[in-house]
Amino acid sequence: MEAIGKYKLEIKISQDKLEAAIMVVVADEVAGSSIEVTEQDVRAALREHKITHGILESVVRDLCMSPAKFIGNPVTIAVGTPPMPGVDGRIEYTFYEINQEDKRPKELDDGRVDFYSITSIPNVVKGQLLARRTPPTPGQPGTSVTGEPIVPIPGKEAVFKPGKNVVVNAERTSLYAAIDGQVSFTENEKVNVFPVFEVNGDVDFSIGNIDFVGTVVIRGNIPTGFRIKASGDIRVLGSVEGAELEAGGSVEIKSGIVAQDKGHVIAGNDVRTSFIQNGNVTAGNQVLVSQSIMFSQVRAGKQIICNGPRGIIIGGTLQAGERIEARVIGNTSATPTVLEVGVKPELRQELAEVNRELQVVYENLRKTDQGLGVLNHMLQVNGELSPDKKAMQIKLTNTRLILEKEGKQLETRKKEVEAELEGDSPASIDVYYTMYPGIKMVFGKLVRFIKQEFPRTRFLVVNGEITTATLL
Structure with missing residues (x-):
């Protein structure tokens, strides 16, 4: 801080050294109107703080002309040149x-x-x-106000x-x-680049199941009961019934899936098809459907998009990490339909599996404690246990220790998964024409039941609540 007569010029430099501010400090008894600040005084104060770059000459002049405005009021007098970040490869x-x-x-x-x-x-x-x-x-x-x-x-x-x-x-x-x-x-x-295995027609018993380290192209239909597995993509130019399709890449089914609640379609990347009816479909990335999803179990790591000319979803359970999108969801009969977004579907599946395993552990603990209780009662009545009963007591005690440890591990994992389910993932459910009553929405652990029609609406979480916004 530079002392000039009855006032001082105080300069502060920002932490990033991209801005310097100057302020006039005077004693209480000094009137602001009596202060005279010269350019030489200002330059000396700047030099003392080694400020050489980005000096605002207009501020220097204003300070010399109207120093009273700067009393107790820091004003930016120098601005550095910020660095320009590099462009990502x-x-x-x-x-x-x-x-x-x-x-x-x-x-x-x-x-x-x-x-x-x-x-x-x-x-x-x-x-x-x-x-x-x-x-x-x-x-x-960039360059700091001190020239560095x-x-x-x-x-x-x-x-x-x-x-x-x-x-x-x-x-x-x-x-x-x-x-x-x-x-x-x-x-x-x-x-990847995979070789191609082609079937020029329907899959039948003359071809059988296919397990190929590459891409599989079926130029016909795949009936119920057959299994197609590929390291790459699976392309089906016809339809798929209750068959099992598993691809490391994407699955494309041009004529749709009519599964009758049999089989499944699993893709590491995307699943694309015309329609899904009573099917079980899982995609690591997106599920893209041009016509309809009816009474099916559909899971996608990111998005489920059913926004074609019909674009209708009725019945079943759909789970997507980021978004579910359709023209119409539900029907006038209020058919129960579950839409879950905001977390990866595998988290929900894992939580359900953990809960099932915990139930088994707790039931086994109950039976173990019941057995130990009987043995302890026999010990109190008789004063001792026969060798076989004593061996059983030791075995049950060890079993209980193992079950307790397993239960604690499962409880820990349950809390971890539940914490992830509570995370505020950016997610939405978009309906571009009409959403009918009968829909159950789940965003993480938030639940909303739809009891009225919603036209052209986006559902999303704001401030911990499921809210709506109108789609243009």
């Missing part, structure tokens, strides 16, 4: 025309939604470039996620196919 997929960051289905000119425009699995040849990596930029350094350079935050490095049958060059800037085949994204966006 990115991965450009050269085999895919669609943007990997926007996998939403495209809307056609007539308003219909084309769910199949994003499901094509590109064919590639050995040695073909699959992806190139753009490095991050270091950013531009401020180091910028560099951009984050983009990292290839190579899967099966792909190679990365020595510089790790390019990703290539190691074989001829079709590209498939599996868990955590790994890029």
Whole structure:
């Protein structure tokens, strides 16, 4: 703080050194109107604090002309140049025309939604470039008010996620196919090239079950009872009945699923189909349905989207980590339908499994305590136990210790899962035409029952409550 006659110029520099403020400090007996501040005084105070960069000359002049305005009132007199952060690196997929960051289905000119425009699995040849990596930029350094350079935050490095049958060059800037085949994204966006197994028609007993380390293409239907397993994607140009389909990548079923509560469809990435009726479908990422989901169990790590020309959901239980979206949900008969969002479906399944295991442990503890009670009563009456009864007592005591330990572990995990269920995950349920009564909504641990019709509404959690907003 510089003392100038009967006043002082006090300067404070911000912690990030990007701003300096000046203030006039005077004694109580000094009148502000009697103070005279010269430019030389101000420059001397700035030099004392080594302020050389970003000085606001207009503030210097104002301070000299009207010092009373600065008494006890700090005013910014210098502003540094903030650093410009670097741009994150990115991965450009050269085999895919669609943007990997926007996998939403495209809307056609007539308003219909084309769910199949994003499901094509590109064919590639050995040695073909699959992806190139753009490095991050270091950013531009800034300058503090004291003239010192401020180091910028560099951009984050983009990292290839190579899967099966792909190679990365020595510089790790390019990703290539190691074989001829079709590209498939599996868990955590790994890029794979898989060979293709094709069935030119329906799956029948002449073909049997399929377990293939690659991509499977069925050019017909899959009847009830058959099992198709693929490391890559499964594409079915016909329909699927009560069969079991499991893919490390995505599953595309062009003509829909009519499962009659049999079988299941499981995909590490996406499931795309026309409709699901009495089915059991699980996707690590998204479930995309163009027509309807009827009386089915559907789970998606991120989104369930049923927003085609019909886009209707009736009955069953749907669980999505982020969002459920449809044109119509429920019907005029108030058919019970459960929609759960906000946490990954596997958490709910795990909680249910933990509760089942706890019930078993508690029941076994009850039986063990009952047995020990009988033996203790015999000991009190007879004064001792026969060798076989004593051995049983030791066995039951050890069993009880094991059950207690198992119960404590399950209780701990139950609390952890319940805590995750209470998390404020950004989630919503969107209905673009009408939601009918009979719907049970679950956001984490919050529950709401729909008892009236809602047109064009988004349901989401605000301040710990399930609220609504009108969709335009």
